[in-house]
Amino acid sequence: xxxxxxxxxxxxxxxxxxxxxxxxxxxxxxxxxxxxxxxxxxxxxxxxxxxxxxxxxxxxxxxxxxxxxxxxxxxxxxxxxxxxxxxxxxxxxxxxxxxxxxxxxxxxx
Amino acid sequence: xxxxxxxxxxxxxxxxxxxxxxxxxxxxxxxxxxxxxxxxxxxxxxxxxxxxxxxxxxxxxxxxxxxxxxxxxxxxxxxxxxxxxxxxxxxxxxxxxxxxxxxxxxxxxxxx
Numbered sequence: 001x002x003x004x005x006x007x008x009x010x011x012x013x014x015x016x017x018x019x020x021x022x023x024x025x026x027x028x029x030x031x032x033x034x035x036x037x038x039x040x041x042x043x044x045x046x047x048x049x050x051x052x053x054x055x056x057x058x059x060x061x062x063x064x065x066x067x068x069x070x071x072x073x074x075x076x077x078x079x080x081x082x083x084x085x086x087x088x089x090x091x092x093x094x095x096x097x098x099x100x101x102x103x104x105x106x107x108x109x
Numbered sequence: 110x111x112x113x114x115x116x117x118x119x120x121x122x123x124x125x126x127x128x129x130x131x132x133x134x135x136x137x138x139x140x141x142x143x144x145x146x147x148x149x150x151x152x153x154x155x156x157x158x159x160x161x162x163x164x165x166x167x168x169x170x171x172x173x174x175x176x177x178x179x180x181x182x183x184x185x186x187x188x189x190x191x192x193x194x195x196x197x198x199x200x201x202x203x204x205x206x207x208x209x210x211x212x213x214x215x216x217x218x219x220x221x
Contacts, residue, residue, distance in 0.1 A: 042213060043153075045209050
C-alpha cells in the first residue's frame with residue numbers, strides 16, 4: 001500500500017529552527033509537496049521537490065532524497081505565525097496526491 | 110487571477126438530511142477539480158475528482174456523490190447524511206497533471 005509518515009506534533013521556540021521529516025512509500029513518484037494549514041483554514045502550497053536536493057524559499061527550505069523515500073521541511077527564524085500543521089504529499093504514478101496526516105507545529109515564545 | 114470559492118462555510122445538519130456543497134472556480138479553463146474531506150487530526154481524504162464536465166471519479170465508496178454540470182462548477186451531494194459524514198470538506202483545483210492544488214475556504218459540516 002501507499003504510505004506517508006510524518007510526526008504528529010512538534011514544539012519549537014520562536015526564533016529557532018525546526019525540521020519536519022516525511023517518509024513515503026508510494027506507487028511511483030512524480031514529486032513531493034509541502035503545504036501549510038492554519039487551524040480551521042484550507043491548506044496553502046509551500047514547496048515542490050521532484051529532484052534530489054534542497055529547494056530554498058525564504059525562511060523555508062525543502063529537501064528530497066528519492067532513493068531514501070525521504071523529505072524534510074526546514075523552517076528558520078521561527079515566528080509565532082508559523083504555528084500550523086504542515087502536510088506532506090506525494091504525487092504517485094497516476095498523478096494522484098497521497099497525503100500524510102500532517103505535523104502540528106507549536107511555537108512557544 | 111484565479112479564484113476558488115465554496116459554500117456554505119459552516120452547516121449543522123441532522124442525520125438523514127440531504128447535503129449540497131458547491132464550489133466554483135474563476136480565471137481558468139478546464140481545471141482538474143477535487144473534493145476532499147479532513148476529519149479531525151487526520152490527513153486529507155480524496156473523495157472525488159473530475160477532469161472534465163460530467164467526468165467524475167470516486168475514490169471512496171460512500172453515500173456521497175459529486176457532479177460537474179459546468180466546466181468550473183463542482184457540487185458535492187448526499188441524499189441522507191450519516192454521523193460519520195461530519196468533517197471539514199475542501200474543494201480544490203489544479204492545472205492538469207500538476208500537483209499544486211489551490212483550495213477553497215472549506216466547509217465545516219457537523220451531522221447531529
